[in-house]
Amino acid sequence: xxxAIDIGGTKFSMAVFDGDAMVRRESRATDASGGRAWMVARxxxxxxxxxxxxxxxxxxxxxxxxxxxxxxxxxxxxxxGGWRDFDLCGFVREAAGVPAVMDNDANVGAMGxxxxxxxxxxxxxxxxxxxxxIGGGIWxxxxxxxxxxxxxxxxxxxxxxxxxxxxLCGARGCLERLCCGLWLERDYGKxxxxxxxxxxxxxxxxxxxxxxxxxAIMLLNxxxxxxxxxxxxxxxxxxxxxxxxxxxxxxxxxxARLDVAPALLGDDSVLYGAxxxxxxxxER
Numbered sequence: 001x002x003x004a005i006d007i008g009g010t011k012f013s014m015a016v017f018d019g020d021a022m023v024r025r026e027s028r029a030t031d032a033s034g035g036r037a038w039m040v041a042r043x044x045x046x047x048x049x050x051x052x053x054x055x056x057x058x059x060x061x062x063x064x065x066x067x068x069x070x071x072x073x074x075x076x077x078x079x080x081g082g083w084r085d086f087d088l089c090g091f092v093r094e095a096a097g098v099p100a101v102m103d104n105d106a107n108v109g110a111m112g113x114x115x116x117x118x119x120x121x122x123x124x125x126x127x128x129x130x131x132x133x134i135g136g137g138i139w140x141x142x143x144x145x146x147x148x149x150x151x152x153x154x155x156x157x158x159x160x161x162x163x164x165x166x167x168l169c170g171a172r173g174c175l176e177r178l179c180c181g182l183w184l185e186r187d188y189g190k191x192x193x194x195x196x197x198x199x200x201x202x203x204x205x206x207x208x209x210x211x212x213x214x215x216a217i218m219l220l221n222x223x224x225x226x227x228x229x230x231x232x233x234x235x236x237x238x239x240x241x242x243x244x245x246x247x248x249x250x251x252x253x254x255x256a257r258l259d260v261a262p263a264l265l266g267d268d269s270v271l272y273g274a275x276x277x278x279x280x281x282x283e284r
Contacts, residue, residue, distance in 0.1 A: 001016055001017060001018050001023075001054045001055055001056050001057060002016070002017045002056070002058050002059065002060065002274075002275050002278045002279070003015075003016055003047065003050065003056050003058070003059040003060075003092075003096055003098065003278075004016075004017060004059070004060050004061075004270075004271040004272075004274035004275050004278070005043065005059065005061045005062070005092065005271075005274060006061075006062045006105060006108075006270035006271050007039065007043075007061065007062065007064055007105070008030070008064040008105060008131065008132060009030065009064050009077075009131070009132030009133055009182065010030050010131075010132045010181075011027055011028060011030055012027070012028060012030060012042070012043065013026065013027040013028075013267065013268075013270075013271060014026050014027075014043065014046050014047070014050075014271075015268070015271045015274075016050055016054050016056070017275045020275075022268070022271070024050065024054075025268075025271070026046055028042060035082040036077075036082030036083050036086060037082060040088075040091055043091075043092070043095065044091070044095040047059075047092065047095040047096040048095055048096075050096070051095075051096050051097050056096055056097065056098045057098060058098050058099055058100070058278040058279075059092050059093075059096055059098050059100040059101070059274075059278055060100070060101055060102070060108070060274030060275060060276070060277035060278030060279075061088060061092065061101070061103075061108075061274055061277075062103065062104070062105035062107075062108030062109065062270035062271075062273060062274050062277075063088065063102055063103070063104055063105055064077060064104070064105045064132070064133065064135075065078060065083060065104065066150070066151065066154075067102055067103055067104045067150060068149075068150050069103055069146055069150040070150065072087075072101065072102060073085055073086065073087055073088075073089075074086040074087075074088050074102075078133065078168045078169060088100075088102055089101065100278075101277055101278060102277075103144070103146075103277060104135060104150075105129060105135060105270050106127060106128070106129045106136050106137040106153060107137040107144045107146065107153065108137070108270045108273035108274055108277055109127050109129050109137060109228050109263070109269040109270045109273050110125060110126075110127035110136075110137025110138065110153075110226075110273065111137070111139065111144060111277060112265055112268070112269040112271065112272035112273030112274075112275075113125070113127055113228065113263055113264065113265060113269050113272075113273070114127075115273075115276050116264075116265060116272045116276075117226070117263055117264035117269060117272070118224070118226045118262065118263055118264035118265075119139065119224055122139075122222075122223040122224040123139065123140050123142075123223060124138060124139065124140040124145075124220055124221075124223060125140070125222055125224055125225075125226065126138055126139075126153075126216045126220055126222040126224075126225045126226070127139065127225075127226045127227075127228065127263075127269075128155060128213070128216075128225065128226070128227050128228070128229075129228050129229040130179070130180070130181075130227050130228070130229040130231040131180065131181055131228075131229030131231060132180060132182045132230075133156055133180050133182065134155065134156035134175055134176040134180045134212075134229075135153070135154065135155070135156050136153040136154065136155035136156070136216065137153050138152060138220065138222075155175060155212055155213075155216060156174060156175050156176035156180070156212075157169050157171065157174045157175070157176060158174065158175050158212055158215055159171060159173050159174060160175050160178055160208050160211045160212055161173030161178060164177065164178060165177055165178075165183075175208065175209075175211070175212035178208045179205065179208055179209050179212070181229075181230060181231055192230070193230075193233075193234075196231065196234040196237055196238055197237070199237070199241075202234075202238060202241050203241055206238070206241045206242045206244075206245045207245060209242060209245075210242060210245040210246045210248075210249050211249065213225060213242075213246060213260070214246065214249050214250060217246070217250060217254075217256050217258070218250075218251065218254065218256070221256045222259075223259065224257075224259040224261060225259065225260045225261070226262070226263050226264075227239075227260065227261070227262055228262070228263030228265070228266075228269045228270075230267075232263055233262075233266070235262065239260060239261075242260060243260055246258050246260065
């Protein structure tokens with residue numbers, strides 16, 4: 001059996017898989033004030049209990065922030081403190097008693113949707129997580145494209161508005177700063193879920209969102225773009241105007257396809273991707 005862990009900015013989820021079947025799942029909201037110490041303690045408790053209940057063989061982890069894949073260490077989290085240069089795999093190995101492998105959550109979500117969800121049969125596939133933050137993962141020919149230093153796919157920190165507001169990364173006008181759930185709530189005083197019920201707001205919102213996706217389309221010409229994360233649950237209220245805005249923005253001579261779909265696995269894209277990661281997929 002395989003243990004899967006998804007660590008995000010506002011919650012973490014864990015699951016046990018028997019083959020391709022998810023046989024146990026637990027999710028908890030993040031205590032941001034507790035930082036890394038609070039979260040790893042909770043993960044350790046759950047992993048320890050499941051270790052006594054199941055015969056675990058391996059663990060896959062999707063982490064919501066930059067990961068040095070080659071060294072298998074967390075680089076940092078811009079949303080929760082205390083993660084810089086943390087040996088998360090070593091901690092999980094002690095807690096669960098099994099070897100662990102990790103990648104950033106967008107890469108892992110891309111793996112999940114490519115193998116089990118809306119991206120099956122699509123190559124190249126671009127996956128974007130649209131949630132507390134924004135990340136991207138590139139899947140082609142059965143593997144994740146990570147770039148030279150594990151930083152490939154970081155669409156959230158493309159500059160969309162050079163004169164825009166300052167992002168947590170220190171730059172201005174990043175796609176994440178303009179479109180992620182964290183900043184939508186801070187800027188407008190309402191949750192992203194509430195804001196996406198307002199058609200006039202959505203029509204303005206998708207302009208910046210499409211600017212980011214246009215960069216992915218023009219650079220990668222993906223067969224499909226799959227969008228996961230909490231904001232993708234808005235369904236047609238988001239995807240219909242987003243597709244319309246993309247058609248407006250894409251360079252007139254480009255025949256690149258505009259196939260944009262919500263994640264089929266919902267909140268479990270990263271968990272299923274962690275299953276694939278633990279099995280060794282995407283590491284070639």
